[in-house]
Amino acid sequence: HAVLGHEEVDQVVLDLGLDDQVLSMSLSVDESMIAYLVSRGEDDSSPKLCIRHVESGSAFELPLDQETTGELVAVEFGPTSSSDSSQHAVYLLGSDVQGRPDRVLVSTISVDSQAGSITNKPTANKEPTLLYRSDDPAVMVDVQRTKGCQYVAIRAMTKTTSEIFLTNNGRSVVANDHDKASNGGGFQSSNLLIPVIPRTDHLQYHLDVSDQGNVFVLAGGNGGEYRLLETTVDDLPLKPYELLKHEKNHASDDDNYAIYDIDLFQDYLVSYERSKSDGLQRIRVHDRQNTGPGVTVPLPIPEESSMCYQLSPGGNMHFGSNKLCFKVESPVNAGGIFTFDFAKHELECIGASMPTTQAYGFVERSERVMVPSSEDGTMVPMSLVYREGSNGSVSNMNKDDDESLFGKIFGSFQENAEDRQSSTNIVLMAYGSYGEPTDLQYNPWHALLVQRGYILAFAHTRGGGDLGREWYAQGCRENKVHAIEDLVACAKYLRNRYHAGGTATDGKLTAVTYSAGGVLVGAAMNRHPELLDNAILTNAFLDVYQTLKNPDLYLTQHEWDEFGSPLDGEESAALIQSYCPITNLSFRSDCPNTLVIGTIDDENVPFWNAVIYAKKLRECIHDKDRVHLHLESSGGHHLGERRVHVSALEMAFIIQHCEGVEEDAELW
Numbered sequence: 001h002a003v004l005g006h007e008e009v010d011q012v013v014l015d016l017g018l019d020d021q022v023l024s025m026s027l028s029v030d031e032s033m034i035a036y037l038v039s040r041g042e043d044d045s046s047p048k049l050c051i052r053h054v055e056s057g058s059a060f061e062l063p064l065d066q067e068t069t070g071e072l073v074a075v076e077f078g079p080t081s082s083s084d085s086s087q088h089a090v091y092l093l094g095s096d097v098q099g100r101p102d103r104v105l106v107s108t109i110s111v112d113s114q115a116g117s118i119t120n121k122p123t124a125n126k127e128p129t130l131l132y133r134s135d136d137p138a139v140m141v142d143v144q145r146t147k148g149c150q151y152v153a154i155r156a157m158t159k160t161t162s163e164i165f166l167t168n169n170g171r172s173v174v175a176n177d178h179d180k181a182s183n184g185g186g187f188q189s190s191n192l193l194i195p196v197i198p199r200t201d202h203l204q205y206h207l208d209v210s211d212q213g214n215v216f217v218l219a220g221g222n223g224g225e226y227r228l229l230e231t232t233v234d235d236l237p238l239k240p241y242e243l244l245k246h247e248k249n250h251a252s253d254d255d256n257y258a259i260y261d262i263d264l265f266q267d268y269l270v271s272y273e274r275s276k277s278d279g280l281q282r283i284r285v286h287d288r289q290n291t292g293p294g295v296t297v298p299l300p301i302p303e304e305s306s307m308c309y310q311l312s313p314g315g316n317m318h319f320g321s322n323k324l325c326f327k328v329e330s331p332v333n334a335g336g337i338f339t340f341d342f343a344k345h346e347l348e349c350i351g352a353s354m355p356t357t358q359a360y361g362f363v364e365r366s367e368r369v370m371v372p373s374s375e376d377g378t379m380v381p382m383s384l385v386y387r388e389g390s391n392g393s394v395s396n397m398n399k400d401d402d403e404s405l406f407g408k409i410f411g412s413f414q415e416n417a418e419d420r421q422s423s424t425n426i427v428l429m430a431y432g433s434y435g436e437p438t439d440l441q442y443n444p445w446h447a448l449l450v451q452r453g454y455i456l457a458f459a460h461t462r463g464g465g466d467l468g469r470e471w472y473a474q475g476c477r478e479n480k481v482h483a484i485e486d487l488v489a490c491a492k493y494l495r496n497r498y499h500a501g502g503t504a505t506d507g508k509l510t511a512v513t514y515s516a517g518g519v520l521v522g523a524a525m526n527r528h529p530e531l532l533d534n535a536i537l538t539n540a541f542l543d544v545y546q547t548l549k550n551p552d553l554y555l556t557q558h559e560w561d562e563f564g565s566p567l568d569g570e571e572s573a574a575l576i577q578s579y580c581p582i583t584n585l586s587f588r589s590d591c592p593n594t595l596v597i598g599t600i601d602d603e604n605v606p607f608w609n610a611v612i613y614a615k616k617l618r619e620c621i622h623d624k625d626r627v628h629l630h631l632e633s634s635g636g637h638h639l640g641e642r643r644v645h646v647s648a649l650e651m652a653f654i655i656q657h658c659e660g661v662e663e664d665a666e667l668w
Contacts, residue, residue, distance in 0.1 A: 012057070013034055013052070013054055014034070014036060014052070016038065020038050020039065021038065021039040022036055022037070022038050023037040023038065023039060023047055023072075023073065023074075024036065024037040024072075024073065024074040024075050024093075025037070025075070026075050026076045026077045026090075026145075027077065028077040028080070028088050029077065029079055029080050029088075029145075029149045030080060030085070031054065032053065032054055032055065032111070033051060033052065033053055033054060033077070033088060033109070033111070034051075034052050034054055035049065035050070035051050035052075035075045035076075035077055035090050035109075036049075036050055036052070036075070037049050037050075037072055037073075037074065037075050038050065046066060046071065047071075047072055048061050048064075049061065049062045049064060049072060049075060049092070050062070051090070051109055053111060062090075062107065062109075062128075063127075064128065065127070065128075068105070068127075068128065068130065069092060069094040069103075069105055069128055070094030070095050070096055070097075070102065070103055071094065071095045071099065072092055072093065072094055072095075073093050073094065073095050073099075073101055074092075074093035074101075074142075074143065075090060075091070075092055075093070076090070076091045076093070076143050076144060076145055076152065077089070077090055077091075077145065078090065078091055078106070078145060078152045078167075078168070079145070079149055079150050079151070079152070079168055084110075086110050086111045087108055087109075087110050088108070088109045088110070088111075089106055089107070089108055089109075089152075090106070090107050090108075090109050091104055091105070091106050091131075091143045091152055092104065092105040092106070092107065092128055093141065093142065093143050098554045098603075099554060099603055100137065100140065100554065100555075100558075101140055101141045101142060102133055102134050102135070102139070102141050103130060103132060103133035103134075103141065104130075104131045104132045104133075104141060104143045104154050105128035105129060105130050105131060106128065106129055106131050106167075107126060107127065107128040107129070108126055131154065131167065131192065131193065132154050132156070132165065132193060134156050136158075136557075137551070137556075137557040137558065138158045138159075138557040138558050138560065138561070139156050139157065139158055139558075140156075140157050140158070140558065141154065141155065141156050141157075142154075142155045142157070143155070146166075146207075146208055146209035147208045147209070147210070147263075147264045147265075147319050148208075148209050148210040148211035148212070148213075148214075148264070148319050149211065149319065150168055150209065150210075150211055150213065151166045151167065151168045151209045151233070152166070152167050152168070153165070153166055153207065153209070154166075154167065154193065156199075157204075158558065158561055159434065159558065159559070159560075159561030159562050160201075160202055160204065160561040161199050161200065161201065161202065161203060161204060162197070162199070162203065162204045162205045162206070163195070163196075163197070163198065163199040164195075164196045164197070164205070164206075164207060165193035165194060165195055165196065166193070166194040166196065166209065166233065166236070167192050167193050167194065194233065194236050194237075195236065195237040196215070196217070196236055196237055196238065197217070197219070197237060197238045197240060197243070198237060198240065200221070200240040202221050202222045202223075203219065203220075203221040203240060204219070204220055204221070205217050205218060205219035205220070206218045206261075206262075208262065208264040209233065209264075210264060210266070210319070211266070211319060213232050213233040213234065214230065214231075214232055215230065215231045215232060215233060215236065216228065216229070216230055216248075216262060216264055216269065217229040217230075217231070217238075217246075218259065218261070218262060219243055220469050222473075223469060223470055223472070223473030223474075224469060224470065225258040225259070225276075225468050225469050225470060226258065226259050226260065226469065227243070227244070227247050228247065228248045228259060228262070228271070229243060229246040229247055229248065230246060230248050231246050248291070256275055256276050256277055257273040257274065257275055257276065257282065258273060258274055258276050258467075258468030258469065258470075259271045259272070259273050260272055260273065260274055260465065260468070260469075261313070263313055263316050263324065264319070265316075265319060265320070265321060265324075265342070266319055266320045267287065267288055267289070267322075267342070268285055268286060268287060268288060268324075268342050269285075269286045269288055270283060270284070270285055270286070270316075270324055271283070271284045271286065271294070272311065272313070274437070274465075274466065274467065274468060275467070276467050276468050276470070276471070277467070278368055278370070278381050278467075279368075279381050279437070279438075279460050279466035279467050280307075280368070281309075281310070281311040282296055282297070282299070282311075283296070283297040283299070283311060283324070283326065283340075284296055284297070285297060285324065285340070285342060295345060297324070297326075297340050297347070298347055299311070299328060300328060300336070300338055300347060300349065301328055302333075302364075304363060304364040304365050304366060304388070305330040305333055305335075305364060305366055306366065307366040307367050307368040307383060307384075308330055308331065308366035308367075308368065308383040308384070308385050308440060308458070309328060309329065309330045309335075309366075309440060310328070310329055310330070310439075310440040310441055311326060311327070311328060312326065312327045312329075312441075313325070313326055313327075314326045314327050314337055314338075314339075322341065322342050322343060323339040323340060323341050323342065324339065324340045324342065325337065325338070325339050325350075326338060326339075326340070329440075329441055329442040330364065330366065330385070330440065330442065331385055331440055331441070331442065331443055331446040331447075331456055331458070332360075332364050332385055332442070332443075332446050332447040332450050332456075333364055333442060333447075334442040335352065335442065336349050336351055336352020337349070337350050337351035337352065338350065338352075360447050360448065360450070360451040361451060362387035362388065362450060362451050363387065363388035363389075364385065364387065364388070364450070365385070365386055365387065365388050366383065366384060366385045366386075367383075367384050368381055368382070368383050368384070369381070369382050369384065369493070370382075371486075371489050371490050371493045372489065373482070373485050373486050373489045374485050374488055374489040374492065375482075375485045376482070376485075378462070378474075378482070378486070380459065380460065380461060380462070380486045380489060380490060381460040381466065381467070382457055382458065382459050382460060382490045382493070383438075383440070383457070383458040383460070384455060384456070384457055384458075385446070385450060385455070385456040385458075386450060386454075386455045386456070387450050387451065387453065423506065423507035423508075423658075424455065424498040424499065424506060424507035425453065425454045425455070425507045425508050425510070425658040425659070426454065426455045426456075426457055426494050426498060426507065426508070426509045426510065427449060427454055427455070427456055427457065427510050427511075427512055427654065428457045428459060428490065428491060428494060428509060428510065428511045428512070428532075429456070429457065429458050429459070429511075429512050429513065430458075430459040430461055430487045430490070430511070430513055430517055430520050430521065431461075431464060431513065431514075431515070431516065431517040431520075432459070432461035432462065432463035432464045432475055432483035432486065432487065432516075432517065432520050433463050433464065433475075433476075433483070433515075433516035433517065433519070433520075433562065434463075434465075434472075434476075434516065434562060435463075435464065435465040435469060435472035435476075436464055436465055437460075437464055437465045437466045438458050438459075438460050438464055438466055440458060445647050445650070445651050448651065449651075449654070452655075452659075454658075455494075455498070457490065457494055459486065459487055459490040461475060461482075461483045461486035461487055461490070461520065462474040462475030462479070462482045462483050462486055463475025463476050463479075463480065463482070463483035463520075464483075476561075476562050476563070477561070477562065477563065477564045478564060478572075478575060480519070480563060480564075480575075480579060481575075481578070481579055483519075483520055484519070484520050484523045484524060484527070484579055487520045487521070487524050488524050488527065488528060488531065491509065491511070491524065491528075491531050491532065492531070494509060495509060495531070507658070508533040508534060508657065508658040509531075509532055509533050509534075510532070510533060510534035510535065510536070510654055510657070510658060511524070511525075511532050511534070511535045511536070511592075512535075512536045512538075512650065512654075513536070513537060513538070513540060514537075514538040514539055514540060515538075515539055515540065515541060515604065515605060515637065516541050516562070517540065518537050518540025518541045518542050518581065518605075518609075519541055519542075519544055519563075519579065519580075519581065521535055521537060521540070522537065522540065522542050522581025522582075522613070523579040523580075523581055523584070525581070525591065525592060525594075526581060526584040526585065526586075529588050529589075529590060529591050529592075530590070532592040533592055533593065533657070533658075534592050534593045534594070534595075534653070534654065534657045534658065535592045535593070535594045535595070536594075536595045536597070536650050536653060536654070537594070537595070537596050537597065537610070537613070538597040538646065538650070539597065539598060539599055539602055539604070539605050539610075539637055539639070540596070540597075540605065540609065540610070540613075541605050541609060542581045542582050542609045542610070542612075542613040543580070543581075543582045543608070543609045543612055543613070544563060544576060544579070544580040544581065544582075544583075545566060545573075545576050545577050545580040545582070545583045546582070546583075547559075547609075548560065548563055548564075548565060548566050548576060549566050549567065551567070553606075554603050554604075555603075555604060563576060564576060581613065582609075582612060582613050582616060585613075585616045585617055585620050586620060587620050587621075588620055588621060589621070589622065590621060590622075590623070590626075591617060591620070591621050591626060591627070592626070593626050593628075593653075593657045594614075594617065594626060594627050594628065595628045595630065595649075595650070595653045596610045596613055596614040596617075596627070596628065596629050596630070597610060597629075597630045597631075597632070597646060597649070597650075598610030598611065598629075598630075598631050598632070599631070599632040599633075599634070599635050599636060599637065599639065599642075600631060600632065600633050600634065601633075601634050601635070601636055602635075602636055602637045603636065603637065604636075604637035605637060607631060610629060610631065611629065611631075614627055614628075614629035615629075628653075630649065632645075632646065
């Protein structure tokens with residue numbers, strides 16, 4: 001959207017075919033050009049890289065040698081050349097034959113402006129040149145322009161370590177001893193890269209760089225919380241044992257909060273933080289010229305969502321902006337987008353509507369309870385979301401009185417409401433892996449379940465990042481069993497609170513998970529087959545032991561940092577076997593109604609996890625009709641455009657097995 005003279009006009013930036021899919025996109029610093037990586041369709045699996053001049057519409061395809069670039073997965077514009085503003089560096093992220101991002105290349109793009117013509121045609125000055133490549137299968141490489149737009153960061157990350165290099169289109173530095181040693185030990189790099197901190201065991205860090213070369217680093221080691229450091233590009237690389245002398249003293253005024261991310265602006269630094277006691281989020285704004293504790297941003301969170309919400313940065317692309325943009329939402333409320341004025345301390349809503357829940361015909365209520373873990377007594381937070389006036393009973397909805405959109409659509413499913421009037425159906429969700437916080441984003445399927453009287457429960461188990469990095473360390477590798485115990489404790493709490501009667505009319509407890517969350521739910525089902533009524537495992541990691549034994553599989557060596565390696569010895573192998581869902585399947589009288597979903601082209605969790613698990617589980621029980629296997633032919637690990645279809649399948653499974661829909665009215 002542009003302003004020409006006094007008239008606002010819409011400008012076409014990209015014009016793609018129906019079968020084209022944009023895989024990655026980057027806008028140049030001066031916003032004159034756009035680089036985009038687009039799939040060629042089913043006939044050719046290799047994507048093409050195009051550069052387009054925004055104003056003139058002139059574009060060309062950058063010729064690529066796939067033997068050098070590998071399969072391209074991302075593109076990023078670098079800074080504009082300081083000596084020639086028509087010169088732009090474009091950084092390319094390539095992958096190996098298994099799809100692991102492992103290399104970064106750079107090419108120079110120039111704009112030819114013809115005298116007396118408005119035509120500006122981008123052209124490539126040279127073939128892409130290799131800047132960095134890692135041959136370590138545990139390392140994932142990424143490339144990103146820093147906020148000040150003067151540098152590009154090349155990040156080489158494992159699950160527990162980091163190594164980052166900076167480059168600014170050709171600043172020449174002498175390769176130091178670390179570079180020379182590393183060239184013979186796992187990666188190749190050019191002397192145009194500036195190392196930040198050498199890779200060190202159990203040290204992870206992230207960074208951003210200002211327009212003046214100020215480097216802000218979030219670094220944490222050995223399961224400790226992140227510390228905020230400040231240095232300059234001229235002082236790089238930093239020595240791991242001297243990091244604390246660079247620590248900034250204004251990250252927080254409360255030791256109970258852990259910083260997990262930052263946003264850098266010209267005059268301000270924003271820190272995103274989580275409570276280490278209950279996981280609730282907050283945002284702090286710090287004046288870069290002062291060392292005080294900063295200002296806490298007032299959060300526009302309705303009381304009904306105050307115990308279960310999610311804060312997310314709102315883009316914040318412009319380094320010189322005087323406002324912070326962020327989003328607030330809950331699992332059943334799309335929330336809104338807000339800005340906070342740094343100088344005036346004023347909050348403004350720029351993209352919110354009436355509460356989403358009004359469209360579903362209910363008022364949201366939430367609470368966060370602390371559940372003692374069954375084994376060691378650690379208090380585990382769990383968020384509950386439900387409709388006002390409901391204990392989870394669908395009888396609180398009158399299909400004749402419900403005038404909401406969803407009430408009209410789904411009112412036909414309420415025919416048996418009187419038979420279920422005392423039931424409390426609960427959907428329990430857990431992930432607990434990789435230090436990732438529980439996903440509390442708005443989901444229309446969640447809103448529909450609450451509209452029908454269900455209670456949503458989100459278990460913030462150890463192994464996730466809900467209470468900081470220490471919380472994560474307590475639930476990974478040799479401590480993975482803690483995450484499983486936390487999930488079991490949360491499920492027992494829900495049973496005791498809502499289903500203490502022990503009768504069929506109490507309602508049903510359904511566990512829903514995906515990916516690595518399958519380790520928790522699958523292990524809980526083996527240890528307590530009676531605990532759940534239903535379970536949904538989507539693209540779930542279930543064959544943990546056999547997968548981690550095979551170092552040639554995609555992601556296996558990358559996953560050793562999360563789960564440990566059975567190749568490290570008998571003790572490590574026995575620990576992984578003790579909780580592996582497939583390894584511990586054995587004969588049992590019963591099991592939850594179980595829906596297992598896999599995707600044929602899923603590279604992260606191969607579909608045979610779902611196939612083997614469903615087959616073996618059916619062999620272990622009498623009523624084999626309780627186990628259902630569904631395979632998607634495409635969509636990858638995150639399901640792509642098939643996500644809606646799979647969500648509908650999951651919803652139908654929940655409704656049928658919780659609400660007793662007759663077989664002749666089968667929903668799925």
